[in-house]
Amino acid sequence: TTLQAEFDETIVRERLVARLALCFGIVAVVLVATGLYGTLAYRVRRRTSEFGVRMAMGAQRKNLLWMVIRESLAITAVGAAAGLPLAWFASRTLESLLYGLAPNDLVAFCLGVAGVALVSVAASATPAVRAASTNPMIALRYE
Numbered sequence: 225t226t227l228q229a230e231f232d233e234t235i236v237r238e239r240l241v242a243r244l245a246l247c248f249g250i251v252a253v254v255l256v257a258t259g260l261y262g263t264l265a266y267r268v269r270r271r272t273s274e275f276g277v278r279m280a281m282g283a284q285r286k287n288l289l290w291m292v293i294r295e296s297l298a299i300t301a302v303g304a305a306a307g308l309p310l311a312w313f314a315s316r317t318l319e320s321l322l323y324g325l326a327p328n329d330l331v332a333f334c335l336g337v338a339g340v341a342l343v344s345v346a347a348s349a350t351p352a353v354r355a356a357s358t359n360p361m362i363a364l365r366y367e
Contacts, residue, residue: 256340257347264296264351275355276363285356292355296348297341304337311336 268275275288315327325332 253339253343257343260296260299260344261347261350263299264292264348265354267295268292268351268355271355272358272363275358276360279358280360280364288358289352289356292352293345293348296344296352300341300344304340308333308337 278288279285311333312328319327
């Protein structure tokens, strides 16, 4: 057998674990985005009359947009505050699977939080635009 075939055979387990971790990561991102989108869409729908009153009183669309995105980032911050200690403890137990990465690598944790924040902003974009485009007359008649 060739040297490349021998090398490929020795890292089959590691490649499988890496692919599984990638798949679980993608599923986690989809679940975070779906859950946050659903929560924010529900909250925006429940607050339609509030947004209508705000628009009728002279609120700018960008202020409503920022208000919904800020709520999304607040939910993300609470989740990150709860999840970072858990991730730190989990990285200690999974240390043998972290190739070329220290178990408490600050850059990896920061990139993870930044990625979740980016997904959070992307998931909140549609409900935020819906809130910002609320017609005051329709919203005031909503309930």
